[in-house]
Amino acid sequence: MVLGLFSIFCSFYRKSHCASWLLLISFLLDMAVGTMTRHLSSCSKSRAELNDFAVFTTFGLASALLLGMDGPLSGLLAIMYVLATSFRLCFFSAGVPFIYKGLPCSYASCVLASTSLLTKGNTFILCCVASLMILFMMDQTYYPHEEILESEKWKKIVYLGGVIMLFLSPFSLTPLYCLLWSVSYIFFPDSLWGKTTCLRPQHRGN
Numbered sequence: 083m084v085l086g087l088f089s090i091f092c093s094f095y096r097k098s099h100c101a102s103w104l105l106l107i108s109f110l111l112d113m114a115v116g117t118m119t120r121h122l123s124s125c126s127k128s129r130a131e132l133n134d135f136a137v138f139t140t141f142g143l144a145s146a147l148l149l150g151m152d153g154p155l156s157g158l159l160a161i162m163y164v165l166a167t168s169f170r171l172c173f174f175s176a177g178v179p180f181i182y183k184g185l186p187c188s189y190a191s192c193v194l195a196s197t198s199l200l201t202k203g204n205t206f207i208l209c210c211v212a213s214l215m216i217l218f219m220m221d222q223t224y225y226p227h228e229e230i231l232e233s234e235k236w237k238k239i240v241y242l243g244g245v246i247m248l249f250l251s252p253f254s255l256t257p258l259y260c261l262l263w264s265v266s267y268i269f270f271p272d273s274l275w276g277k278t279t280c281l282r283p284q285h286r287g288n
Contacts, residue, residue, distance in 0.1 A: 085111070086140025093147035098203045101148060105195035106260055108140050110244055112188050113230055134171055141187035142167030148198050149212055150205050163212050170219040182225040185218035189264045196261035200254070218268060225267070226276020237275075 085108045092101035146163040149156045170184045197211045230237045240263060247256045267275050 083136035083139050086136065086144040089140070089144040090147060093144065098148055098150070098198055101144065102195040102198040102257075105140065105145060105148075105191050106199075106257065107248065109188050109192040109195070109260065110241070110248065112137075112140075113241060117229060117232060137187055138167055138171060141191035142171075145187075145191040145194050146212075148194055148203075149208055150203070152205065156205055156209055159209055159212055159216075163216055166216040166219045181227050183222050184220060185215070185223070185225060185268060187219065189267055190215035190219055192260050192264045193268075196257035196264070199257035200261065223271075225271045 085104045089101040089104040089108070092098070092104065142164050146160040146167075149160045149163070151157040151160050167187050167190075170187055193215060194208065194211055198208055201207045230241050244256075244260060244263065247259050251259075
């Protein structure tokens with residue numbers, strides 16, 4: 083959440099480059115923190131509510147501010163993005179087991195931040211991407227509830243690759259890597275990142 087607040091601060095001062103990098107770091111850090119929380123068994127109701135607030139602040143509000151809000155269209159789209167994040171979190175908080183209902187906000191934010199870095203903050207492209215992310219978050223498609231650091235080795239390697247590229251690779255390659263990672267999760271949730279099809283009948287039968 084702290085990185086999200088700093089990202090908001092950077093966006094207010096029109097430092098979208100810094101704001102985007104903070105969101106990519108938050109994307110990677112969120113997975114590590116989630117793994118630590120599960121191992122420590124510290125999943126109380128208050129912590130869950132605090133996590134939802136952190137997700138909303140970082141992957142909702144801070145991500146929406148990347149649109150710049152230089153005009154009424156981008157401003158309206160930013161509001162819609164924030165509302166879509168809230169809508170998405172309500173479904174996740176409803177207790178759907180083993181799966182996300184709607185694209186997770188962190189992946190939508192990663193796509194938006196990566197696009198911002200690759201296009202140097204092109205408002206038109208960002209608005210188009212944000213519109214797609216809003217649709218993905220609200221379409222209620224099932225995505226695997228992926229604990230990537232507690233899964234197969236190749237998924238851990240994907241995560242480790244993101245961390246290594248963040249610190250060692252040229253700045254242009256890191257957002258491309260994160261973008262491809264997120265896009266693969268969006269378009270191939272079952273075949274690559276999990277088997278949600280076997281979980282859907284269980285949910286419908288409850």
